[in-house]
Amino acid sequence: MDSQPHHHPPETTHTSPGTAHRPPASAHTANLLKKVKNNLVFRSSWAEINGAMGDLGTFIPIVLALTLAKHLNLGTTLIFTGVYNIMTGALYGVPMPVQPMKSIAAVAIANADFGLPEIMASGICTAAILFVLGVTGLMQLVYKLIPLPVVRGIQLAQGLSFAMAAVKYIRKEQNFSKSKSSGDRHWLGLDGLILALVCACFIIVVSGAGGGNEENEEREANEESGWRKRKWRKIMGALPSAFIVFLLGIVLAFARGPKVVKGFKFGPSSIEFMKISKEAWKEGFIKGTIPQLPLSVLNSVIAVCKLSSDLFPAKDVSATSVSATVGLMNLVGCWFGAMPCCHGAGGLAGQYKFGGRSGGCVALLGLAKLVLGLVFGSSLVRVLDQFPVGVLGVLLLFAGIELAICSRDMNSKEESFVMLVCTAVSLVGSSAALGFACGIVVHLLLRIEKFGEGQSCISVWMNGNP
DSSP: OOOOOOOOOOOOOOOOTTTTTOOOHHHHHHHHHHHHHHHHSOSSHHHHHHHGGGGHHHHHHHHHHHHHHHOOOHHHHHHHHHHHHHHHHHHHSSOOOOEEOHHHHHHHHHOTTOOHHHHHHHHHHHHHHHHHHHHTTHHHHHHHHSOHHHHHHHHHHHHHHHHHHHHHHHHEEEETTTTEEEEEOOSSSTTOHHHHHHHHHHHHHHHTTSSOOHHHHHHHHTSTTHHHHHHHHHHHHTSOHHHHHHHHHHHHHHHHOGGGGGGOOOSOOOOOOOOOOHHHHHHIIIIIIHHHHHHIIIIIIIHHHHHHHHHOTTSOOOHHHHHHHHHHHHHHHGGGTOOOEEOOHHHHHHHHHTTOOSHHHHHHHHHHHHHHHHHTGGGGHHHHHHSOHHHHHHHHHHHHHHHHHGGGGOOSHHHHHHHHHHHHHHHHTTOHHHHHHHHHHHHHHHHGGGTTTTOOHHHHHHTTOO
C-alpha cells in the first residue's frame, strides 16, 4: 500500500508590532557601506587625481605661513586634515574641500602675540557656534532666507579675492612668514615669471575654460573636420594638467634646495594636547572668532551648499550637515594642535575645475596627507618652503576664476545690481560680513516697492532665494 503524503502546515513567525516593519541592522549597515562606496568611486581616474590638486593653491601658502611664523605642527595638521578629507569625501560624495580658516590665519600672522593657544581657542569657539547652528537647524533656516544675489555676491568677491592674491603670488616675491610681498619676481629662474606663465598657458590649452563645450561638440559633429577636433579635445582633456604642474613644482622644490633631503626625519610628529589659558580663550574669541564667524557662515556653509547644488544637483549637501561637520572637525582637531579648518566654495570650485567629480577626489588627497604626515611629519616644511610660489599662484588663479564664474546666472538687472554691490563692498572693505549686510539692505530696499502689489512680505523676500 502506498503511503499517503503528509502535509504540514506552513510555519509562521511571530513578530512583535514594534519590529514587524523594521529592517534588520545588517540592512542598514549594507546600505551605509553601499552609499560610502558610491561616494568614493572615481568617475575618471586621471580627472579625479587632477581635481585633487585644485585646492592646494590655498592650502599650502597658509599652512606654510603658520608653520614658519607660529610653529604650527605641520605633521599633526596633515594627519588631521587628511582624516577630514577622507571622512567628508565618504559623507558627501562630492569634492568637498578642507581649507584653513583664513581670517584666523590672517590675524595670527599679523599679530606677534597671537600664538598657537589663541589660534586653537578661536578655532574651537568658531566650531562650537557652527556646530550648535547646525544641529539646531538654524543654519538651514539662514540658508533658505538669504537672497540668491547676495550669495552670488559673496562667491564673486571670494573668487576675485583668490584671483588677485594669485596674481600677487605670480608677480611678486612672497614672504609667507610675514604675509608680505618683498619685490618683483625675476623673469628667469626656477621660480620665475616665465615658469608661471608657461604653467598657466599649459592649463588653459589643456583645460580651456572648463565645462560648457556641448554646443561646440554639436557644431563640430556636423563639420567635416569635426572628428579631428573632438579627437584632439579628448587627448588634451585626458591630460591631468594640475597634477602635472604640481609634480613639476615638487621637482623644482628639490632642485632649488637639494639639501632638503638631509632634513627629512621619518616618523610622525608628537601629538600633544593643547593647554589654553583663560586669557588665550578671551583673545582667541575677540580677535579670531568674531571676524572668522561671518566668513565661515557665508563662504564655508552657505556658499558651499549653493555651489554644490549647482554643480551636483543629485547630491544632498545641506547647510545643517556642512555646519555640523565643520564644527566636529575643529572641536576634535584643535585640541591637538591641528590648524583650524573649514570647507570653502573656492576649494570646491577649484577641484571641480580640474576634474574632481566625486568624494574619491578629496579622499585620495586626504590619504596622501595622512601618509605624508605619518611618514615625514613636520620635516616636510623644508620642501614646502622651496616650492615655487608662482606655480601655487597659477593653481589658485584658476580656482578663483572658477568660483567667480558661478555668479553668471543672474537673470535681471536688479539681481546683478545687488550682487555687484555685495561684491564691491566685500572687496573694498575686506569684509564678507560688511558686504553681506550691504547686500541684504539693498535687496530689501529694491523689494519695498513690491509690498503693495498684493504679495506678502515673506513671498516678496523669498523670491529668488537659493
